[in-house]
Amino acid sequence: MRGTRVAVLGAGIIGAACARELALAGFDVTVVDRGGAAAATTSHGEGNILVSDKAPGPELELAQLSRRLWPEVLAAVAERSAQAAEAVAAVEWQPKGGIVIATTDPGARRLSRFAAEQRAASVRAEVLDSAALAEAEPFVTRDNTAAVYYPQDAQVQPAAAAVALLTDALASGARLRRECEVLGAAVRGGRLTAVRTRAGLIEADAFVNCAGPWAAELADRLGVPVHVRPRRGDVLVTAPLPPTVFHKVYDADYVAAVGSGTEESQTSAVVESTPAGTLLLGSSRRYAGFDDRPRPEVLSSIAAKALRLFPCLADVPVMRAYGGFRPYVPDHLPVIGADPRLPGLWHATGHEGAGIGLSLGTARLLRDLVLGRPTRIDATVFRVDRPAVVGPGTPGSSEETV
Amino acid sequence: MTRRHVAVIGAGPAGLAAAEAALGAGARVTLIDSEEQPGGQYHRMLPEPYAATHPERLQHGWNAFDRRRRRVLAHPRCAWWPRTAVWALERPDPGTPGPPRVHLLRGPADGGGRSRHVLEPGALVLAVGAHDRVLPFPGWELPGVFTAGAAQALAKGERVVVGDRVVVAGTGPFLLPVAGSLLEAGSRVLEVLEANPAATVARGWLRRPWELPAQAAKLPELVEYAADLAGHRVPYRTGRTVIEARGADQVEEVVIARLRADWSVVPGSERTVPVDALCVTHGFSPRLELAVAAGCALRAVSSGEFVAVDRDQRTSCPGVYAAGEITGIAGAQAARAEGALAGWVAGGGDSRLPALLALRRSRDQGRAFARRLARAHPIGGQWPGWLRPRTVICRCEETDYDALRRAATGQAGADPRVIRLRTRAGLGPCQARVCGPTVAELTERLSGEAAGRQVQGLPAASPHRRPIAQPIRLGELAAPPERIPNSDTEEWS
Numbered sequence: 001m002r003g004t005r006v007a008v009l010g011a012g013i014i015g016a017a018c019a020r021e022l023a024l025a026g027f028d029v030t031v032v033d034r035g036g037a038a039a040a041t042t043s044h045g046e047g048n049i050l051v052s053d054k055a056p057g058p059e060l061e062l063a064q065l066s067r068r069l070w071p072e073v074l075a076a077v078a079e080r081s082a083q084a085a086e087a088v089a090a091v092e093w094q095p096k097g098g099i100v101i102a103t104t105d106p107g108a109r110r111l112s113r114f115a116a117e118q119r120a121a122s123v124r125a126e127v128l129d130s131a132a133l134a135e136a137e138p139f140v141t142r143d144n145t146a147a148v149y150y151p152q153d154a155q156v157q158p159a160a161a162a163v164a165l166l167t168d169a170l171a172s173g174a175r176l177r178r179e180c181e182v183l184g185a186a187v188r189g190g191r192l193t194a195v196r197t198r199a200g201l202i203e204a205d206a207f208v209n210c211a212g213p214w215a216a217e218l219a220d221r222l223g224v225p226v227h228v229r230p231r232r233g234d235v236l237v238t239a240p241l242p243p244t245v246f247h248k249v250y251d252a253d254y255v256a257a258v259g260s261g262t263e264e265s266q267t268s269a270v271v272e273s274t275p276a277g278t279l280l281l282g283s284s285r286r287y288a289g290f291d292d293r294p295r296p297e298v299l300s301s302i303a304a305k306a307l308r309l310f311p312c313l314a315d316v317p318v319m320r321a322y323g324g325f326r327p328y329v330p331d332h333l334p335v336i337g338a339d340p341r342l343p344g345l346w347h348a349t350g351h352e353g354a355g356i357g358l359s360l361g362t363a364r365l366l367r368d369l370v371l372g373r374p375t376r377i378d379a380t381v382f383r384v385d386r387p388a389v390v391g392p393g394t395p396g397s398s399e400e401t402v
Numbered sequence: 403m404t405r406r407h408v409a410v411i412g413a414g415p416a417g418l419a420a421a422e423a424a425l426g427a428g429a430r431v432t433l434i435d436s437e438e439q440p441g442g443q444y445h446r447m448l449p450e451p452y453a454a455t456h457p458e459r460l461q462h463g464w465n466a467f468d469r470r471r472r473r474v475l476a477h478p479r480c481a482w483w484p485r486t487a488v489w490a491l492e493r494p495d496p497g498t499p500g501p502p503r504v505h506l507l508r509g510p511a512d513g514g515g516r517s518r519h520v521l522e523p524g525a526l527v528l529a530v531g532a533h534d535r536v537l538p539f540p541g542w543e544l545p546g547v548f549t550a551g552a553a554q555a556l557a558k559g560e561r562v563v564v565g566d567r568v569v570v571a572g573t574g575p576f577l578l579p580v581a582g583s584l585l586e587a588g589s590r591v592l593e594v595l596e597a598n599p600a601a602t603v604a605r606g607w608l609r610r611p612w613e614l615p616a617q618a619a620k621l622p623e624l625v626e627y628a629a630d631l632a633g634h635r636v637p638y639r640t641g642r643t644v645i646e647a648r649g650a651d652q653v654e655e656v657v658i659a660r661l662r663a664d665w666s667v668v669p670g671s672e673r674t675v676p677v678d679a680l681c682v683t684h685g686f687s688p689r690l691e692l693a694v695a696a697g698c699a700l701r702a703v704s705s706g707e708f709v710a711v712d713r714d715q716r717t718s719c720p721g722v723y724a725a726g727e728i729t730g731i732a733g734a735q736a737a738r739a740e741g742a743l744a745g746w747v748a749g750g751g752d753s754r755l756p757a758l759l760a761l762r763r764s765r766d767q768g769r770a771f772a773r774r775l776a777r778a779h780p781i782g783g784q785w786p787g788w789l790r791p792r793t794v795i796c797r798c799e800e801t802d803y804d805a806l807r808r809a810a811t812g813q814a815g816a817d818p819r820v821i822r823l824r825t826r827a828g829l830g831p832c833q834a835r836v837c838g839p840t841v842a843e844l845t846e847r848l849s850g851e852a853a854g855r856q857v858q859g860l861p862a863a864s865p866h867r868r869p870i871a872q873p874i875r876l877g878e879l880a881a882p883p884e885r886i887p888n889s890d891t892e893e894w895s
Contacts, residue, residue: 016814036817043819083812090824159823163815176813239831239873276799276826281876294869296490296505296520304880314877315514320833321869 003028006370007195007204008174009182009218011037013158013356014348015210016165017363020073022208023172025367031174032195032202034181037166041212041355043159044324046235046272046280048248049357052098052150053255055114056121058381059333063354064122065377066361067152071095073360077168087167090160092275098153098248099128099137100255101144101309108146111252115148124151139244139312146252153248155272158356165359177202185222185342192222192344206370208346213290213325215335215349224341226389228350230325232291234284234298236306239317240277248272249309257285258332258353265298269305279316281306283353285326294321326352331388334358336365339384346370347384405430405479406750409504409523411488411692414442415467416726416737417529420745421474424527427749430479432521434486434506436872440471442531443551444734463734485510487872491695493719501526501721502696507878516875518883525721525748528693528709529741532686532727535706536572537785538803538840541647542682543794550580550683557587564589565679569656571595571644572683574779578627580681581636591636592675598779599641599663606778613770644680645672645788653680665782684781687839688728690866696722705731705776706839707866713762714753715744723748731775736768786844795844796837798830806841810848821845828865831873838865 004027008019011033023029031037051067054060070093078088100115102108115125128136128147136149170176177199186194186201194203211218213230253268260266265286273279284298299321307314329335329350339345348366351358365382368375384390408424410417413435421433433440475482483506490505501523509516534549536542548556548564550572556562568589570581573596581594596603631638645667646657660671685705693700693709699718701710709724711717717724725740739761747753789795791804809821821827827841828834834841842865 036820037814038820039817043817043823086808087812087815157823159820160815163812163820163824166814167812170814178816236870236876236879238876276829278829293493294490296492299490299870300879300882303876307876307880314875314880316876317873318870318876318879319831319873320829323869 004206005030005204006206006208007032007202008208008210009195010210010212010214011162011166011176011178012040012042012210012212013038013162013165013359014212014351014362015208016162016169017359018208018210018348018366019169019174020165020172021363021367022370023169023174025371029169029174030177030202030204031166031169032177032180032182032197034179034198036178037176038159038162040214041324041326042162044322045158045233045353045356046270046282047156047158047161047356048354049154049156050098050150050248050354051118051123051152052100052125052148053258056117058378059354059358060118060121060123061377062334062358062361062365062382065364066358067154069360069364070154070156074164077164080168080171084164084167084171087160087164090157091164092157092160093154094156094275095152095154096247097149097151098250099133099140100148100150100250100252101140102146102252103141103144103308105145107252111146111148114255125149126151137246137249139310140249141309141311149247155248156356157274161356182218182221187223187342190343192342195222206344206346208348208366210348212349212355213327215327215347219347222342222345224339224345225391226335226347226349226384227329227391228335228389229287229328230290231328231352232284232286232288232323232325233282233353234294234302234321234323236281236299236302236318237320237322238279238281238313239319241273241279241316242277243273244313245271245273245279245310251305251309254283257283260285267298267301267305269302269309271306271309278319279313290325292323294323327355328352329388331386333388334362334382335384335389336362336379336382337369337384341385341390350389406524407432408525408527408745408748409434409521410527410529410745411504412442412529412531412726413437413440414529414531414726414737415444415734416531416741416744417442417527418467418470418474419738419741420527420529420723420725420748421480422470423742423745423751424749425474425477425479427746427751429525429749430481431477431749432481432483432523433474434483434488434504436485436487436511438484440475441467443555483508487511487516488692489870489872489874491692491871493695493697499720500524501719505883507872507874516878518878518881520883525723526696527723527725527741527744527748528696528717528728529724529726529737529744530689530692530728532688532731533835534683535685535687535839536682536836537684537781538793538795538837539645539647539788540790540793541649541653543797544647544649544653545651546649546653546678547647547680547682550576550681553679553681554580554583557583561587563587564681565677566590567592567677568679568681569593569595569644569658569675569677570681571597573597573781574683574685575624575775576683576685578624578631580683582627582630584681585630585634585636589679591631591634592677593658594631594636594638595642595644595658596638596640596779597643597661597665597782599661602663602780603640603778606774606776609774609777644682647680653677656680661782662784663782664784666784666787685779686727686731687835688731690728691868691871693717693724693728694864694866695869695871698722698724703730703776704780714747715740716747730769730772732768732772736765736772739765739768786847795841796825796827796830796834798832798836799826799828801825801827803844806844807848810845816849818842818845818849821849833868834865841865
């Protein structure tokens with residue numbers, strides 16, 4: 001692969017992971033971003049690496065592959081240099097496990113059915129009785145009807161994770177072009193041969209669209225629309241506390257919200273601590289285009305649902321809030337593969353809220369697809385030319401409703 | 403009759419003048435302040451239980467302020483909301499006219515049971531002022547090191563003596579009243595140190611000297627402070643500053659050095675002075691989070707960013723006006739003039755009224771004076787020269803200069819937001835109010851990357867962006883607001 005040039009468009013977690021895999025495979029990689037690395041969706045999320053919220057199927061397989069890769073890849077990156085080891089230390093890798101709580105009887109039945117299906121697909125999902133739950137999370141509400149522990153769930157500082165992966169890509173020979181917005185395509189003989197950017201023409205043999213929620217806009221500029229829409233989420237950050245929450249704890253409603261496509265704004269409780277002592281409280285899902293206004297009533301709803309799980313937090317001050325945009329595809333599956341409409345263009349986007357966790361598996365799949373090798377898991381469901389991605393009949397990104 | 407409802411945030415000199423003028427224009431007013439009493443930083447009042455018999459002794463312009471305060475608070479169309487925090491401003495949908503909705507918490511910040519309210523005013527006046535800016539130096543996090551504003555607040559507001567032997571250092575005319583307040587409260591002020599050399603100060607002050615008398619209502623006040631210092635035999639030295647504070651658990655001594663015009667340290671000029679308190683000021687940072695939340699455009703000048711306003715104090719955001727220090731550090735006289743203009747126009751008053759000419763003149767003179775001050779008391783570009791690798795930059799998170807430098811110089815992680823997330827600089831309880839401008843300046847210098855670049859849909863990495871403008875407890879946030887019906891159309895009896 002020496003000398004084969006790949007331009008990775010987008011320096012978020014997906015672009016960083018893809019750049020690293022491709023650079024290690026010997027490609028001549030240039031990472032292009034209109035801003036700085038990890039500055040958008042990647043640094044506006046919680047850093048989830050979850051298997052617990054995924055039903056058996058291709059996305060779970062991708063999550064399991066990624067989960068296996070995370071500790072391996074971080075260890076490999078750390079070994080390269082002292083600087084790399086420092087970058088990996090900042091990732092704050094925490095394999096702390098998740099606990100899903102149901103608070104209603106129907107919720108409990110759904111949760112235990114869901115966990116049983118997951119166990120059949122090799123997910124570790126352990127039912128906790130009240131005593132075990134009280135031991136694992138002493139401050140969680142006693143007012144619950146079921147709890148399942150998922151020891152494989154993990155958490156990272158997402159911006160630091162992307163920086164560590166990108167640092168490794170650069171150490172493997174990749175180049176980073178910041179402040180370099182892609183404006184259009186240069187197509188020769190039906191093939192994408194270059195992108196026009198604010199900083200001039202960038203030629204390559206292959207281009208990977210890793211633009212997250214902006215993937216649709218980028219694809220439009222290249223002449224091949226894809227249906228990826230922004231789905232806004234908000235996170236509250238509390239003042240630092242003594243240890244109070246020990247796992248990633250979320251309401252069983254969260255799984256339903258992740259899998260939903262409703263146009264309504266939704267919130268469901270996700271509560272976790274960070275190594276700095278703050279708690280991150282999520283989550284909300286709404287379609288508002290790229291509207292960056294925080295909505296007090298959405299923040300209020302997040303707070304109310306977090307208090308249902310942890311009533312003892314009522315006097316804890318919220319210090320700040322941030323919001324970001326998930327790249328959403330109506331069938332909730334990422335888009336990974338070649339674009340048959342424009343040879344030379346590949347996509348790796350549409351991970352919605354799971355991009356941090358799925359990044360490493362996605363990069364591995366993409367590398368194998370680009371190399372024409374067999375993939376570790378079946379990648380055909382993620383292909384670009386499926387109705388949810390290229391239409392027809394799916395709503396375009398210009399028809400946003402709140 | 404239908405009256406416009408004007409919400410005024412901040413009851414310092416600008417906000418109080420805005421409230422009075424809006425009332426004069428016929429509007430009804432809700433005047434909001436986080437403190438229990440109006441006055442802001444300038445007319446800081448003693449808490450009532452401790453009220454001295456003669457608070458005016460520490461205060462300039464007290465009588466005029468007191469009259470205005472009484473007029474406004476007693477006015478039948480004015481609702482005074484003390485101890486009220488604005489925790490969020492909610493911008494209306496694009497294309498919808500009117501200012502943002504104002505989300506409030508009423509009640510003592512340290513007590514439980516604050517209630518949540520939402521106002522939907524017809525116009526909004528932001529008059530939230532500024533707080534001290536302090537540059538970091540080795541040891542600035544030690545107990546006994548105060549911002550000049552905090553020291554003055556302790557002296558004026560609570561009559562607390564910050565120390566017996568005190569050095570006052572930094573730049574700007576604020577050094578003088580701070581030293582004066584300390585003397586008044588009973589401290590011994592060893593030296594007052596202006597970092598800029600005498601030549602810089604003189605050039606700035608004496609530029610276009612014929613304009614000075616019109617601009618400087620403050621001059622007699624400053625002369626009085628200077629005379630006070632001289633009377634107490636306190637030396638005022640230029641071209642010198644404190645480059646390090648030392649001590650085990652508390653500041654015990656400071657290192658004073660001579661500075662060149664660019665604030666590089668003259669080698670060999672260091673001397674050590676035993677102290678038990680140090681007061682530092684490097685000017686003021688405007689409190690911009692509400693203006694940023696409202697969507698107001700900012701303007702950048704050499705001394706920092708401020709809210710951009712037109713001749714009637716309108717911001718770029720419809721229905722939102724700004725007055726006082728958030729538009730420029732120009733002192734109380736200009737703040738009052740700006741507040742009166744903003745309140746009058748926000749309240750529906752005729753902006754062609756001839757009487758406004760005098761207000762605009764007073765404001766423009768104040769602003770010209772502010773430019774004079776900025777030229778006389780700039781921050782020298784070489785100040786980071788006194789930082790050491792272990793110097794704390796963010797006191798809340800204890801991020802040191804070396805951590806910032808390493809994060810900012812790695813190519814992959816050079817984005818300002820990413821640097822903050824990786825080093826936690828500015829993420830602590832003060833939410834970058836202290837270190838924000840410093841971190842932005844240092845990361846820009848270290849990475850060569852300008853802060854605050856806008857990406858579609860994502861907020862610029864502004865050090866002033868705080869969607870939650872004041873801490874709010876989860877229980878308070880979870881409760882539904884007590885909505886105040888009416889807004890702009892309700893009849894006010």
